[in-house]
Amino acid sequence: MANVISVVTAVHGPSAEYLPDAYKSLLDQQLPEGWEWQWVIQEDGETDTVTPYVPEDSRISFGQGRHGRAGVARTLALSRAAGQFVKVLDADDMLTPGTLARDLAALQRPGICWATSRVLDLLPDGTTVGFDQDPPEGPIERGAVLEHWTAHDFRAQVHPATLCVRRDLLLALGGWMALPASEDTGLLMALDAVSQGWFTAETGLLYRKWPGQSTADAAHAHEGERSARMAVVEARARALAALDEWRVEA
Template sequence: MPLLSIITAAHAGRADFLPSTGESVAAQELPPGWELEWLVQEDGAEPHLAEIVEAVPQARYHANGQQRGIADTRNLALSRARGDLVRTLDSDDLLLPGALAGPIERFAEHPELHWVAARPKYLDRDGTWFTYFLLLPTGIVRPRAVGDYLVHHRMCPLHCAGLTMRTTSVRALGGWAANPRTEDIELLAALSELTPGYLEAEESWIYRMHDGQTVHDPAWGSNLVGASYLMVHNRILAIRERV
Protein backbone atom coordinates (compact mmCIF):
# COMPACT_ATOMS: atom_id res chain seq x y z
CA MET A 1 0.00 0.00 0.00
CA PRO A 2 1.51 3.39 -0.97
CA LEU A 3 2.54 5.65 1.89
CA LEU A 4 3.20 9.38 2.24
CA SER A 5 5.63 10.50 4.95
CA ILE A 6 5.15 13.97 6.43
CA ILE A 7 8.39 15.36 7.87
CA THR A 8 8.18 17.92 10.67
CA ALA A 9 11.22 19.30 12.45
CA ALA A 10 10.16 20.76 15.80
CA HIS A 11 11.54 22.17 19.04
CA ALA A 12 10.16 23.02 22.47
CA GLY A 13 9.28 26.57 21.42
CA ARG A 14 6.60 25.18 19.08
CA ALA A 15 4.62 23.41 21.82
CA ASP A 16 1.71 25.87 21.49
CA PHE A 17 1.48 25.46 17.70
CA LEU A 18 2.08 21.73 17.32
CA PRO A 19 -1.32 20.41 18.57
CA SER A 20 -3.25 22.22 15.84
CA THR A 21 -0.63 21.19 13.28
CA GLY A 22 -1.20 17.58 14.31
CA GLU A 23 -4.98 18.00 14.12
CA SER A 24 -4.63 19.24 10.54
CA VAL A 25 -2.59 16.12 9.71
CA ALA A 26 -5.09 13.75 11.33
CA ALA A 27 -7.97 15.36 9.41
CA GLN A 28 -6.48 14.68 5.97
CA GLU A 29 -8.29 12.38 3.54
CA LEU A 30 -6.06 10.60 1.04
CA PRO A 31 -6.88 8.97 -2.29
CA PRO A 32 -8.07 5.33 -2.01
CA GLY A 33 -5.28 2.94 -1.01
CA TRP A 34 -2.95 5.60 0.40
CA GLU A 35 -1.79 5.89 4.00
CA LEU A 36 0.32 8.50 5.80
CA GLU A 37 2.80 8.72 8.63
CA TRP A 38 3.72 11.91 10.48
CA LEU A 39 7.42 11.90 11.35
CA VAL A 40 8.10 14.49 14.04
CA GLN A 41 11.76 14.94 14.90
CA GLU A 42 12.41 17.12 17.95
CA ASP A 43 15.57 19.21 18.02
CA GLY A 44 17.25 20.11 21.30
CA ALA A 45 19.03 18.48 24.22
CA GLU A 46 15.87 17.89 26.30
CA PRO A 47 12.73 16.41 24.70
CA HIS A 48 9.42 18.14 25.43
CA LEU A 49 6.97 17.28 22.64
CA ALA A 50 6.41 13.51 22.80
CA GLU A 51 3.04 13.68 24.57
CA ILE A 52 1.69 16.29 22.13
CA VAL A 53 2.80 14.36 19.05
CA GLU A 54 1.72 10.92 20.20
CA ALA A 55 -1.88 12.13 20.49
CA VAL A 56 -2.00 11.91 16.68
CA PRO A 57 -2.57 8.30 15.55
CA GLN A 58 -0.36 8.59 12.46
CA ALA A 59 2.58 10.09 14.37
CA ARG A 60 6.04 8.59 14.80
CA TYR A 61 8.10 10.71 17.20
CA HIS A 62 11.83 10.81 17.83
CA ALA A 63 14.08 13.25 19.70
CA ASN A 64 17.59 14.24 18.65
CA GLY A 65 18.88 14.44 22.21
CA GLN A 66 21.04 17.39 21.17
CA GLN A 67 20.76 20.65 19.26
CA ARG A 68 21.35 19.97 15.56
CA GLY A 69 19.46 22.63 13.57
CA ILE A 70 16.66 22.29 11.05
CA ALA A 71 18.57 20.61 8.19
CA ASP A 72 20.02 17.85 10.37
CA THR A 73 16.69 17.39 12.12
CA ARG A 74 14.79 16.98 8.86
CA ASN A 75 17.43 14.58 7.57
CA LEU A 76 17.15 12.46 10.70
CA ALA A 77 13.40 12.27 10.11
CA LEU A 78 14.07 11.41 6.46
CA SER A 79 16.15 8.43 7.57
CA ARG A 80 13.01 7.02 9.25
CA ALA A 81 10.67 7.69 6.32
CA ARG A 82 8.97 4.63 4.85
CA GLY A 83 6.89 6.48 2.27
CA ASP A 84 7.21 6.66 -1.49
CA LEU A 85 6.68 10.42 -1.11
CA VAL A 86 7.83 12.88 1.57
CA ARG A 87 6.00 16.08 2.40
CA THR A 88 7.52 18.92 4.43
CA LEU A 89 5.31 20.50 7.09
CA ASP A 90 6.73 23.06 9.49
CA SER A 91 5.70 22.69 13.13
CA ASP A 92 3.81 26.00 13.13
CA ASP A 93 1.93 25.52 9.83
CA LEU A 94 -1.43 23.92 9.06
CA LEU A 95 -2.73 21.69 6.28
CA LEU A 96 -6.03 22.65 4.70
CA PRO A 97 -8.49 19.91 3.62
CA GLY A 98 -7.17 18.08 0.57
CA ALA A 99 -3.62 19.34 1.05
CA LEU A 100 -2.11 15.88 0.68
CA ALA A 101 -4.54 14.40 -1.83
CA GLY A 102 -3.74 17.10 -4.39
CA PRO A 103 -0.01 16.36 -4.77
CA ILE A 104 -0.63 12.61 -4.74
CA GLU A 105 -3.03 13.07 -7.65
CA ARG A 106 -0.47 15.20 -9.53
CA PHE A 107 2.12 12.41 -9.25
CA ALA A 108 -0.44 9.90 -10.53
CA GLU A 109 -1.40 12.13 -13.48
CA HIS A 110 2.23 12.96 -14.37
CA PRO A 111 4.57 10.04 -13.54
CA GLU A 112 7.57 12.06 -14.75
CA LEU A 113 7.31 14.46 -11.79
CA HIS A 114 9.73 14.35 -8.88
CA TRP A 115 8.29 17.20 -6.82
CA VAL A 116 5.07 19.17 -6.32
CA ALA A 117 4.99 22.62 -4.70
CA ALA A 118 1.79 23.57 -2.89
CA ARG A 119 0.66 27.18 -2.60
CA PRO A 120 0.26 28.63 0.92
CA LYS A 121 -2.29 30.95 2.44
CA TYR A 122 -0.63 33.44 4.79
CA LEU A 123 -2.00 34.29 8.25
CA ASP A 124 -0.30 37.47 9.48
CA ARG A 125 0.54 38.25 13.09
CA ASP A 126 -2.41 40.65 13.36
CA GLY A 127 -4.88 37.98 12.20
CA THR A 128 -5.24 39.19 8.62
CA TRP A 129 -4.97 36.89 5.62
CA PHE A 130 -3.04 37.58 2.44
CA THR A 131 -2.14 35.78 -0.76
CA TYR A 132 1.25 34.32 -1.58
CA PHE A 133 2.05 35.56 -5.07
CA LEU A 134 3.29 32.99 -7.55
CA LEU A 135 6.42 33.93 -9.49
CA LEU A 136 6.28 31.03 -11.97
CA PRO A 137 3.35 29.77 -14.08
CA THR A 138 1.31 27.05 -12.41
CA GLY A 139 1.32 23.51 -13.77
CA ILE A 140 4.36 21.52 -14.87
CA VAL A 141 7.68 23.25 -14.17
CA ARG A 142 10.45 22.23 -16.54
CA PRO A 143 13.97 21.49 -15.25
CA ARG A 144 16.12 24.63 -14.80
CA ALA A 145 13.14 27.02 -14.56
CA VAL A 146 13.49 27.41 -10.79
CA GLY A 147 17.27 27.70 -11.11
CA ASP A 148 17.00 30.40 -13.77
CA TYR A 149 14.84 32.49 -11.44
CA LEU A 150 17.17 31.91 -8.48
CA VAL A 151 20.26 32.87 -10.45
CA HIS A 152 18.75 36.08 -11.84
CA HIS A 153 16.78 37.27 -8.78
CA ARG A 154 18.53 35.56 -5.86
CA MET A 155 15.18 34.57 -4.38
CA CYS A 156 13.07 31.44 -4.66
CA PRO A 157 10.01 31.69 -6.94
CA LEU A 158 7.93 29.28 -4.82
CA HIS A 159 7.50 28.32 -1.18
CA CYS A 160 9.66 25.37 -0.13
CA ALA A 161 7.72 24.63 3.08
CA GLY A 162 4.96 22.99 1.05
CA LEU A 163 6.97 20.55 -1.05
CA THR A 164 5.99 16.94 -1.71
CA MET A 165 8.89 14.99 -3.24
CA ARG A 166 9.86 11.50 -4.27
CA THR A 167 11.69 10.05 -1.29
CA THR A 168 14.40 8.39 -3.35
CA SER A 169 15.12 11.67 -5.17
CA VAL A 170 15.58 13.56 -1.90
CA ARG A 171 17.88 10.87 -0.55
CA ALA A 172 19.91 10.74 -3.75
CA LEU A 173 20.63 14.47 -3.39
CA GLY A 174 21.68 14.17 0.25
CA GLY A 175 18.51 15.60 1.77
CA TRP A 176 18.44 19.12 3.16
CA ALA A 177 21.67 21.02 2.66
CA ALA A 178 24.13 22.14 5.33
CA ASN A 179 23.18 25.72 4.52
CA PRO A 180 22.77 28.24 7.37
CA ARG A 181 19.71 30.05 5.98
CA THR A 182 18.33 28.39 2.83
CA GLU A 183 18.68 24.64 3.38
CA ASP A 184 15.31 23.93 1.75
CA ILE A 185 15.93 26.21 -1.22
CA GLU A 186 19.26 24.54 -1.93
CA LEU A 187 17.60 21.12 -1.94
CA LEU A 188 14.89 22.37 -4.31
CA ALA A 189 17.49 24.06 -6.51
CA ALA A 190 19.30 20.76 -7.05
CA LEU A 191 16.11 18.74 -7.45
CA SER A 192 14.53 21.18 -9.91
CA GLU A 193 17.69 21.37 -12.01
CA LEU A 194 17.54 17.65 -12.66
CA THR A 195 13.83 16.83 -12.67
CA PRO A 196 10.46 18.32 -13.64
CA GLY A 197 8.01 19.42 -10.97
CA TYR A 198 4.56 20.88 -10.60
CA LEU A 199 3.35 24.18 -9.09
CA GLU A 200 -0.20 24.10 -7.76
CA ALA A 201 -2.48 27.11 -8.17
CA GLU A 202 -4.88 26.48 -5.26
CA GLU A 203 -3.99 27.40 -1.68
CA SER A 204 -3.77 24.20 0.34
CA TRP A 205 -1.85 25.03 3.55
CA ILE A 206 -1.55 27.87 6.05
CA TYR A 207 1.69 29.66 6.81
CA ARG A 208 1.23 31.13 10.29
CA MET A 209 3.36 34.20 10.94
CA HIS A 210 4.34 34.90 14.57
CA ASP A 211 6.99 36.67 16.61
CA GLY A 212 8.81 33.45 17.46
CA GLN A 213 9.70 32.66 13.84
CA THR A 214 13.37 32.46 12.98
CA VAL A 215 12.95 34.89 10.08
CA HIS A 216 11.85 37.61 12.54
CA ASP A 217 15.06 37.28 14.56
CA PRO A 218 17.38 40.20 13.64
CA ALA A 219 20.32 37.78 13.65
CA TRP A 220 18.70 35.76 10.87
CA GLY A 221 19.01 38.62 8.41
CA SER A 222 22.75 38.89 8.78
CA ASN A 223 25.31 38.54 6.01
CA LEU A 224 24.76 34.78 6.17
CA VAL A 225 21.70 35.26 3.96
CA GLY A 226 23.87 36.48 1.11
CA ALA A 227 26.38 33.69 1.66
CA SER A 228 23.55 31.14 1.77
CA TYR A 229 22.16 32.26 -1.58
CA LEU A 230 25.70 32.16 -2.99
CA MET A 231 25.82 28.49 -1.96
CA VAL A 232 22.57 27.90 -3.85
CA HIS A 233 23.89 29.77 -6.88
CA ASN A 234 27.12 27.77 -6.89
CA ARG A 235 25.28 24.47 -6.65
CA ILE A 236 23.07 25.34 -9.61
CA LEU A 237 26.09 26.26 -11.75
CA ALA A 238 27.98 23.13 -10.68
CA ILE A 239 25.07 20.90 -11.70
CA ARG A 240 24.81 22.66 -15.06
CA GLU A 241 28.49 22.08 -15.73
CA ARG A 242 28.12 18.35 -15.09
CA VAL A 243 24.74 17.51 -16.61
Protein backbone atom coordinates (compact mmCIF):
# COMPACT_ATOMS: atom_id res chain seq x y z
CA MET A 1 0.00 0.00 0.00
CA ALA A 2 1.39 3.39 -0.99
CA ASN A 3 2.19 6.13 1.46
CA VAL A 4 0.11 9.25 0.92
CA ILE A 5 0.78 12.98 1.10
CA SER A 6 -2.49 14.94 1.26
CA VAL A 7 -2.54 18.26 -0.57
CA VAL A 8 -5.21 20.51 0.97
CA THR A 9 -6.77 23.37 -0.99
CA ALA A 10 -9.40 25.87 0.08
CA VAL A 11 -11.28 27.48 -2.79
CA HIS A 12 -14.08 30.01 -3.32
CA GLY A 13 -15.83 31.18 -6.46
CA PRO A 14 -13.39 33.87 -7.67
CA SER A 15 -10.32 31.63 -7.32
CA ALA A 16 -11.88 28.49 -8.82
CA GLU A 17 -10.72 29.32 -12.36
CA TYR A 18 -7.11 28.79 -11.22
CA LEU A 19 -7.69 25.20 -10.05
CA PRO A 20 -6.63 23.71 -13.42
CA ASP A 21 -3.23 25.43 -13.08
CA ALA A 22 -2.84 24.06 -9.56
CA TYR A 23 -3.79 20.61 -10.84
CA LYS A 24 -1.21 20.76 -13.62
CA SER A 25 1.44 21.59 -11.04
CA LEU A 26 0.42 18.47 -9.12
CA LEU A 27 0.61 16.33 -12.24
CA ASP A 28 4.17 17.57 -12.74
CA GLN A 29 5.27 16.19 -9.35
CA GLN A 30 7.55 13.16 -9.25
CA LEU A 31 7.24 11.40 -5.90
CA PRO A 32 9.64 8.91 -4.34
CA GLU A 33 8.87 5.25 -4.93
CA GLY A 34 6.03 4.07 -2.71
CA TRP A 35 4.40 7.50 -2.40
CA GLU A 36 1.35 9.06 -4.04
CA TRP A 37 -0.56 12.30 -3.60
CA GLN A 38 -4.20 12.93 -2.71
CA TRP A 39 -5.77 16.32 -3.48
CA VAL A 40 -8.42 17.41 -0.98
CA ILE A 41 -10.32 20.45 -2.30
CA GLN A 42 -12.77 22.18 0.02
CA GLU A 43 -15.06 24.95 -1.17
CA ASP A 44 -15.59 27.77 1.29
CA GLY A 45 -19.34 27.82 0.70
CA GLU A 46 -21.92 25.75 -1.12
CA THR A 47 -22.33 27.12 -4.64
CA ASP A 48 -22.39 25.82 -8.20
CA THR A 49 -19.43 27.95 -9.29
CA VAL A 50 -16.49 25.80 -8.21
CA THR A 51 -17.48 22.29 -9.34
CA PRO A 52 -16.95 22.91 -13.09
CA TYR A 53 -13.27 23.65 -12.41
CA VAL A 54 -12.59 20.52 -10.34
CA PRO A 55 -10.70 18.01 -12.51
CA GLU A 56 -11.93 14.45 -12.85
CA ASP A 57 -9.30 12.35 -11.11
CA SER A 58 -9.74 9.52 -8.61
CA ARG A 59 -7.05 11.10 -6.44
CA ILE A 60 -9.21 14.20 -5.89
CA SER A 61 -11.72 14.57 -3.06
CA PHE A 62 -14.05 17.58 -3.37
CA GLY A 63 -16.24 18.88 -0.55
CA GLN A 64 -18.34 21.90 0.34
CA GLY A 65 -19.31 23.57 3.59
CA ARG A 66 -20.70 26.70 5.14
CA HIS A 67 -18.76 29.90 4.44
CA GLY A 68 -16.11 30.49 7.08
CA ARG A 69 -13.06 31.63 5.08
CA ALA A 70 -9.95 29.68 4.14
CA GLY A 71 -8.92 28.42 7.58
CA VAL A 72 -12.30 26.83 8.22
CA ALA A 73 -12.36 25.25 4.75
CA ARG A 74 -8.89 23.74 5.19
CA THR A 75 -9.72 22.41 8.63
CA LEU A 76 -12.89 20.78 7.31
CA ALA A 77 -10.80 19.24 4.53
CA LEU A 78 -8.72 17.44 7.15
CA SER A 79 -11.64 15.08 7.70
CA ARG A 80 -10.84 13.58 4.28
CA ALA A 81 -7.05 13.86 4.37
CA ALA A 82 -5.67 10.33 4.47
CA GLY A 83 -1.97 11.16 4.37
CA GLN A 84 0.69 11.04 7.03
CA PHE A 85 1.71 14.51 5.85
CA VAL A 86 -0.44 17.48 4.80
CA LYS A 87 0.72 19.97 2.16
CA VAL A 88 -0.95 23.36 1.72
CA LEU A 89 -1.71 24.54 -1.82
CA ASP A 90 -3.92 27.59 -2.24
CA ALA A 91 -6.29 27.40 -5.21
CA ASP A 92 -4.59 30.25 -7.05
CA ASP A 93 -1.00 29.05 -6.50
CA MET A 94 1.19 26.46 -8.20
CA LEU A 95 3.83 24.04 -6.96
CA THR A 96 7.14 23.92 -8.77
CA PRO A 97 8.44 20.55 -10.04
CA GLY A 98 9.98 18.48 -7.26
CA THR A 99 8.35 20.35 -4.38
CA LEU A 100 6.53 17.40 -2.83
CA ALA A 101 9.58 15.16 -3.06
CA ARG A 102 11.72 17.82 -1.36
CA ASP A 103 9.12 18.27 1.38
CA LEU A 104 8.98 14.52 1.99
CA ALA A 105 12.78 14.33 2.18
CA ALA A 106 12.82 17.14 4.75
CA LEU A 107 10.08 15.62 6.88
CA GLN A 108 11.89 12.31 7.09
CA ARG A 109 14.90 13.94 8.71
CA PRO A 110 15.21 13.32 12.47
CA GLY A 111 13.40 15.94 14.54
CA ILE A 112 11.76 17.78 11.60
CA CYS A 113 7.97 18.16 11.94
CA TRP A 114 7.18 20.74 9.25
CA ALA A 115 8.78 22.08 6.08
CA THR A 116 8.70 25.29 4.06
CA SER A 117 10.40 26.51 0.91
CA ARG A 118 11.32 29.57 -1.13
CA VAL A 119 8.46 31.45 -2.82
CA LEU A 120 8.28 33.53 -5.97
CA ASP A 121 5.43 35.99 -6.42
CA LEU A 122 3.80 35.41 -9.81
CA LEU A 123 2.69 38.77 -11.17
CA PRO A 124 -0.19 39.29 -13.64
CA ASP A 125 2.25 39.87 -16.50
CA GLY A 126 3.89 36.49 -15.93
CA THR A 127 7.06 37.79 -14.31
CA THR A 128 8.21 36.65 -10.87
CA VAL A 129 9.63 38.44 -7.85
CA GLY A 130 11.56 36.81 -5.01
CA PHE A 131 11.87 37.56 -1.30
CA ASP A 132 15.14 39.02 -0.02
CA GLN A 133 15.06 37.67 3.54
CA ASP A 134 15.08 33.91 2.94
CA PRO A 135 16.96 31.97 5.63
CA PRO A 136 19.70 29.52 4.66
CA GLU A 137 18.58 26.04 3.71
CA GLY A 138 18.37 23.71 6.66
CA PRO A 139 16.67 23.24 10.01
CA ILE A 140 14.68 26.04 11.63
CA GLU A 141 15.09 25.89 15.36
CA ARG A 142 12.05 26.03 17.60
CA GLY A 143 11.05 29.66 18.23
CA ALA A 144 13.17 31.17 15.44
CA VAL A 145 10.21 32.09 13.22
CA LEU A 146 8.34 33.84 16.03
CA GLU A 147 11.47 35.80 16.94
CA HIS A 148 11.97 36.99 13.35
CA TRP A 149 8.24 37.70 12.86
CA THR A 150 7.95 39.96 15.91
CA ALA A 151 11.13 41.82 14.99
CA HIS A 152 10.08 42.47 11.37
CA ASP A 153 6.59 43.97 11.61
CA PHE A 154 4.91 40.54 11.67
CA ARG A 155 6.57 39.25 8.52
CA ALA A 156 8.06 35.79 8.79
CA GLN A 157 11.22 34.67 7.05
CA VAL A 158 9.37 31.63 5.68
CA HIS A 159 5.99 31.59 3.93
CA PRO A 160 3.03 29.72 5.49
CA ALA A 161 1.57 29.03 2.03
CA THR A 162 4.44 26.56 1.51
CA LEU A 163 3.82 24.50 4.65
CA CYS A 164 3.99 20.73 4.64
CA VAL A 165 3.37 19.28 8.08
CA ARG A 166 2.85 16.09 9.98
CA ARG A 167 -0.88 15.41 10.05
CA ASP A 168 -0.90 14.32 13.70
CA LEU A 169 0.75 17.55 14.81
CA LEU A 170 -1.58 19.63 12.63
CA LEU A 171 -4.60 18.00 14.26
CA ALA A 172 -3.14 18.36 17.75
CA LEU A 173 -2.86 22.11 17.17
CA GLY A 174 -6.49 22.32 15.99
CA GLY A 175 -5.79 22.97 12.32
CA TRP A 176 -5.82 26.55 11.12
CA MET A 177 -6.72 29.45 13.41
CA ALA A 178 -10.28 30.80 13.49
CA LEU A 179 -9.32 34.20 12.08
CA PRO A 180 -10.67 36.21 9.11
CA ALA A 181 -7.11 36.29 7.72
CA SER A 182 -3.58 35.31 8.78
CA GLU A 183 -4.91 31.90 9.81
CA ASP A 184 -1.96 30.25 8.06
CA THR A 185 0.49 32.53 9.85
CA GLY A 186 -1.17 31.50 13.10
CA LEU A 187 -0.57 27.86 12.27
CA LEU A 188 3.05 28.52 11.30
CA MET A 189 3.70 30.30 14.61
CA ALA A 190 2.07 27.48 16.57
CA LEU A 191 4.19 24.88 14.76
CA ASP A 192 7.31 26.93 15.37
CA ALA A 193 6.45 27.21 19.06
CA VAL A 194 6.40 23.48 19.64
CA SER A 195 8.63 21.85 17.03
CA GLN A 196 11.55 22.11 14.65
CA GLY A 197 11.03 22.94 10.97
CA TRP A 198 12.97 23.00 7.72
CA PHE A 199 13.55 25.50 4.92
CA THR A 200 14.35 24.46 1.36
CA ALA A 201 16.15 27.15 -0.63
CA GLU A 202 14.92 25.86 -4.00
CA THR A 203 11.69 27.57 -5.07
CA GLY A 204 8.69 25.46 -4.10
CA LEU A 205 5.74 27.71 -4.86
CA LEU A 206 4.54 30.29 -7.35
CA TYR A 207 2.36 32.64 -5.31
CA ARG A 208 -0.10 34.27 -7.69
CA LYS A 209 -0.76 37.99 -7.29
CA TRP A 210 -4.15 39.03 -8.66
CA PRO A 211 -6.84 41.59 -7.73
CA GLY A 212 -9.31 39.02 -6.41
CA GLN A 213 -7.07 37.38 -3.83
CA SER A 214 -8.03 37.89 -0.18
CA THR A 215 -4.75 39.59 0.73
CA ALA A 216 -5.50 42.27 -1.89
CA ASP A 217 -8.71 43.22 -0.09
CA ALA A 218 -8.48 46.58 1.75
CA ALA A 219 -9.92 44.93 4.85
CA HIS A 220 -6.85 42.70 5.06
CA ALA A 221 -4.69 45.70 5.96
CA HIS A 222 -7.19 47.42 8.28
CA GLU A 223 -4.95 48.41 11.17
CA GLY A 224 -7.39 47.62 13.96
CA GLU A 225 -8.14 44.12 12.74
CA ARG A 226 -4.54 43.44 11.72
CA SER A 227 -3.32 44.38 15.20
CA ALA A 228 -5.91 42.09 16.77
CA ARG A 229 -4.93 39.19 14.48
CA MET A 230 -1.25 39.58 15.19
CA ALA A 231 -1.86 39.89 18.94
CA VAL A 232 -3.79 36.64 19.19
CA VAL A 233 -1.36 34.81 16.89
CA GLU A 234 1.57 35.88 19.05
CA ALA A 235 -0.21 35.18 22.33
CA ARG A 236 -1.14 31.68 21.24
CA ALA A 237 2.39 30.89 20.09
CA ARG A 238 3.92 32.12 23.32
CA ALA A 239 1.40 30.17 25.38
CA LEU A 240 2.22 26.99 23.46
CA ALA A 241 5.94 27.59 23.84
CA ALA A 242 5.52 27.95 27.60
CA LEU A 243 3.89 24.52 28.02
CA ASP A 244 6.65 22.18 29.15
CA GLU A 245 4.66 19.12 28.13
CA TRP A 246 4.90 20.18 24.46
CA ARG A 247 7.81 18.05 23.39
CA VAL A 248 7.15 16.86 19.87
CA GLU A 249 9.03 13.76 18.84
CA ALA A 250 9.59 13.13 15.13
